[in-house]
Amino acid sequence: MEHSQLQGKLRKKILDINYPVGGGHLGCALSCIDIMISIVLHKAAGDTFILSKGHAGSAMYALLNETGEITDEVLKTFYKNATTLSAHPAALKYPSIPFATGSLGHGLPLAAGIAKANKLKANTATSYVLMSDGETNEGTSWEGAHFAVANKLDNLFVIIDKNGLQGFGNLTDVLGDTASAKVWEAMGFDVVEADGHDIPNILALKNELLNRKNGKPKLFIANTVKGKGIAYMENKLEWHYLSMNEAQYNEALKSIETTYGI
Numbered sequence: 001m002e003h004s005q006l007q008g009k010l011r012k013k014i015l016d017i018n019y020p021v022g023g024g025h026l027g028c029a030l031s032c033i034d035i036m037i038s039i040v041l042h043k044a045a046g047d048t049f050i051l052s053k054g055h056a057g058s059a060m061y062a063l064l065n066e067t068g069e070i071t072d073e074v075l076k077t078f079y080k081n082a083t084t085l086s087a088h089p090a091a092l093k094y095p096s097i098p099f100a101t102g103s104l105g106h107g108l109p110l111a112a113g114i115a116k117a118n119k120l121k122a123n124t125a126t127s128y129v130l131m132s133d134g135e136t137n138e139g140t141s142w143e144g145a146h147f148a149v150a151n152k153l154d155n156l157f158v159i160i161d162k163n164g165l166q167g168f169g170n171l172t173d174v175l176g177d178t179a180s181a182k183v184w185e186a187m188g189f190d191v192v193e194a195d196g197h198d199i200p201n202i203l204a205l206k207n208e209l210l211n212r213k214n215g216k217p218k219l220f221i222a223n224t225v226k227g228k229g230i231a232y233m234e235n236k237l238e239w240h241y242l243s244m245n246e247a248q249y250n251e252a253l254k255s256i257e258t259t260y261g262i
Helices: 003-021 026-040 054-067 107-120 133-137 139-150 181-187 199-210 246-260
Strands: 048-051 127-132 156-162 190-195 218-223
Touching: 003 026, 003 054, 003 199, 003 246, 026 048, 026 054, 026 127, 026 156, 026 199, 048 054, 048 107, 107 127, 107 139, 107 156, 127 133, 133 139, 133 156, 139 156, 139 181, 156 199, 181 190, 181 218, 190 199, 199 218
Parallel strands: 048 127, 127 156, 156 218, 190 218
Antiparallel strands: none
């Protein structure tokens, strides 16, 4: 399947599981799904992936449904009573979800710990973590980042979904641009910044970064659009929270069809 078709197909799945139950966090799921396609579907055996921005759990579930790890029947239970697919991912339910996430700022320290363990065991696996730009405000993220630099964890691959919007405002208006390349480079990270919706380019840059065995942890700053693919949701803060009514759901489907040709 071509990348554009998969991008559209998974966006439709995100809508389809959220709409019947009045689910929210649509904007952030749509901003990071292309990053997740690039990393989760192309990581090597033994690599780990942590979705630190757990509020985008529906994107992870849609992706794992595509790989067969979550069945169609289970996917339909999203957000319902007794489900294993809660709004924020729970731990120990699926192999590809090793930790419960959603309390922001925990993913980077966990991923750094995995990377350190791999170093100690002479394991060549990569530890991936996907963060929101808002998470770079969290103290635990900075502790984890300094730990990674001090321990020369060049097997740690951090991705920041930089859509410029967090809980109640623009990134730059809350605590400033703590997801800036200059900030992370100054700390000691090996940094690349690019379009977070261009899958072929993400894959190329990922390989380029991982081939740099220079003792520096890796950071990919993915510039994204909140609500990407749904015209009326794009760059709108409110779609961090809102659920769709019937008219909005149908309009969103048409927007996906137009953008991705499915």
